[in-house]
Amino acid sequence: QVQLVESGGGLVQPGGSLRLSCAASGFAFSTYFMTWVRQPPGKGPRQVATINPDGTSTQYVGPVKGRFTISRDNAKNVLYLQMNSLKPDDTALYYCVTGPTMVGGDRGQGTQVTVSS
Numbered sequence: 001q002v003q004l005v006e007s008g009g010g011l012v013q014p015g016g017s018l019r020l021s022c023a024a025s026g027f028a029f030s031t032y033f034m035t036w037v038r039q040p041p042g043k044g045p046r047q048v049a050t051i052n053p054d055g056t057s058t059q060y061v062g063p064v065k066g067r068f069t070i071s072r073d074n075a076k077n078v079l080y081l082q083m084n085s086l087k088p089d090d091t092a093l094y095y096c097v098t099g100p101t102m103v104g105g106d107r108g109q110g111t112q113v114t115v116s117s
Contacts, residue, residue: 009111022096038092
């Protein structure tokens with residue numbers, strides 16, 4: 001049974017940083033592409049970043065480029081998202097998804113990130 005548990009969210013001031021984690025179990029984590037997705041309040045989900053199985057290739061979508069870094073620790077079965085220079089527009093529910101896109105895979109329940117002064 002696939003289980004994905006996100007953590008690390010919270011309230012942060014603009015310009016601050018957070019590191020999200022996604023603890024994975026129940027599947028062969030090291031063989032899967034993994035994706036971070038976020039859903040702003042009242043809006044649809046949006047793909048944020050994707051990483052290949054061995055962590056050597058990453059892709060970022062839109063306004064997070066240069067500020068967010070996706071990474072993984074296959075020995076610990078954990079996916080990360082380092083978020084720097086946070087802006088109010090980054091406020092969203094963040095969750096991880098199995099696979100290279102935001103659709104079709106298993107997902108966790110998410111962790112809330114709120115950027116506000």
